[in-house]
Amino acid sequence: MKRIFLYALVLTSSLSVCAQSSSQYEGTIKSLYDLELTQGQSYSMLEYLATRIGARLSGSPGAAAAVEWSRHTMEDFVDSVWLQPVMVPHWVRGQQEIARVINSKKQGTLELSVCALGGAVGTGPSGVTAGIVEVKNFEELRQLGTRVQGKIVFFNRAFDATRINTFSAYMGAVDQRAAGPSEAAKYGAVGAIVRSMGSGIEAYPHTGGLRYAPNIPKIPAVAISTKDAELLSRLLKEEKDLQLYLETHCVTLDDAPSFNVIGEIKGSTHPDEIIVVSGHLDSWDLGQGAHDDGAGCVQAIEVLRLFKVLGYKPKRTIRAVMYMNEENGLRGGTEYAKQAEKAQALKGGKKQKHIAAMESDRGGFTPRGFTMSAPENVKAKIRSWKPWLEPYGLTDFDQEGGGADIGPLANLNVPLIGYLPDSQRYFSYHHTVEDTFDKVNKRELELGAAAMAALTYLIDQMGLE
Known part of the structure; x- marks a missing residue:
């Protein structure tokens, strides 16, 4: 009888802890959404990137300006920010x-x-x-x-x-x-x-x-x-x-120097474990690169800003990466993975391991869920979090995929996650003069930033193993 009583006591205690954890996750996710939808800065950041800087094809003055903008923007709310050098193609369209x-x-x-x-x-x-x-x-x-x-x-x-x-x-x-x-x-x-x-x-x-x-x-x-x-x-x-x-009259010039822009908040418990949120900073030269991929960049930056404003201290290091040269070479994503592999092979306390990489590169439309390229046990774990995410319209976790820039990290066995918005309007703007800031809906963009922050928070709290 005494043994049954002790078992019941342990079970009750475990259920209580689970209930407290669940309530904590729900509360933090709601706080992230509330903060973004009332005090978000993703839309104003995108307005500057798209309308003040504009087109950002690799090797162009616009791309160089976007690098500096990203670095200065993240300085306000990250522990550190740096530029990762990469040589990129330099193609010029010509006038006629x-x-x-x-x-x-x-x-x-x-x-x-x-x-x-x-x-x-x-x-x-x-x-x-x-x-x-x-x-x-x-x-x-x-x-x-x-x-x-x-x-x-x-x-x-x-x-x-x-x-x-x-x-x-x-x-x-x-x-x-x-x-x-x-x-x-x-x-x-x-x-x-x-x-x-x-x-x-x-x-x-x-x-x-x-x-x-x-x-x-x-x-x-x-x-x-x-x-x-x-x-x-x-x-x-x-x-x-x-x-x-x-x-x-187009011409290809010599490769040009450029940079990936990286900002991070250091993890408090497992600083050597890295969670990446990302977009690509370059765009084609015809429009303003608002949906492709200015939206993804500001959403990734906003994840870090939300954590900082909310006072959330992550267990693991959260890193926002603005890749350069996704559109015509993938040099940025390739270089980042190369440096990540070196960091993973280091001996001693500086060794780093990427435990997840997330990319937003499907436009700033209404969130639907996330794609995943990962082992089945990782996919199952993320899907187990749907009860906390479904109230915010995140219901689709079944599609395969990650993203072009995070793709090279697959060689390091990093689980890849793609932010998945509604796709019906994307290919009306993709790579055209119509990819401009006025085509982005403020609330849809903010919901996407909050969705990425929510999933990043859950990965940070529970890991993926």
């Missing part, structure tokens, strides 16, 4: 981009809305004039073979509109942008036009990086707006002998 149908019997001379793809070579001042061949995929191109010699290949594969996840639709089309120009050049093409990676029918083009294959001639390549892609496709069905004049 022309794509013009010059011999249509029905349309006459017709200007098309285009922009050069990132990393592309230019045509030079004389431009390129050639016939156009439309293909939907690389198999169609292969079947045409040398019949595209001396022609401009028009890759016109649209997003699959039946895919609810627009990132899945993007992945189903983006190979034609990344590899299409080199695939066309294999068969003697003199230029490439790629349908923009947009989910709707829009009058403006989407840029984005290409990857020239080694030992294959580099040909000029542009993206065409989805609206004009539809128009050009209709014209080609009626007039097979259309001629296009293409002119671009």
Whole structure:
């Protein structure tokens, strides 16, 4: 009887501790949300980054200004902040981009809305004039073979509109942008036009990086707006002998020095265990980089600020990383992982271990949950926290994935987590002139910052093992 009584006493005590812990987690998460939604600074930070600095392509003056802005901003509420050197590509678009149908019997001379793809070579001042061949995929191109010699290949594969996840639709089309120009050049093409990676029918083009294959001639390549892609496709069905004049003046300069920007709050109990929250500081040169990825940067910075203002002293070191060169090289993410590996291999008290890395790079839209690339036991542990997160609209924890910049940390067996907002509007702005501050909703942005802070807090409290 005495043994039963002692067991009941221990069980009651354990349940009481669990209830107290649960209440503590709920209370802190609510405080983080309340603070962000009433006194948040993510929106004002984004306004400065997007409207005062603007486009931030690697190697540009805007990128350099963004590095300094990030460092000075984080100095106010972190224990330390530093710059991590990295050499980055330096591609310049040039002033004039022309794509013009010059011999249509029905349309006459017709200007098309285009922009050069990132990393592309230019045509030079004389431009390129050639016939156009439309293909939907690389198999169609292969079947045409040398019949595209001396022609401009028009890759016109649209997003699959039946895919609810627009990132899945993007992945189903983006190979034609990344590899299409080199695939066309294999068969003697003199230029490439790629349908923009947009989910709707829009009058403006989407840029984005290409990857020239080694030992294959580099040909000029542009993206065409989805609206004009539809128009050009209709014209080609009626007039097979259309001629296009293409002119671009982009150039790749020598690699330029730049930096990842890193700020951290030191852990009180396990300072050698690192939790990363992050975004990428660079953006394409057409818009202001508000959703991609200014939103992710300010959300990551805001996690640290919320902890500081709330007076929360983390057990583990919380580190905000602003990566440089995600858009056209991934040099920042690669360099950070390289230095993390060195820190992990150190002997003695300075040895560090990354226990989790989180990235926000899907825009500042309404939070839905988090993607995860991690062992099943880690995923199960994070999913067990859903009762504390679901009241804030965080319900989707089932998708695989982390993020491009944190991806290299997978080699160190670091669990990767991607902030997952609603995706339906993202590819209307992605890599375009429309990616501007006015397209970001203040409350949606703040909810995302609070969501990242809440999950970071839970990881800090309970770990992932």
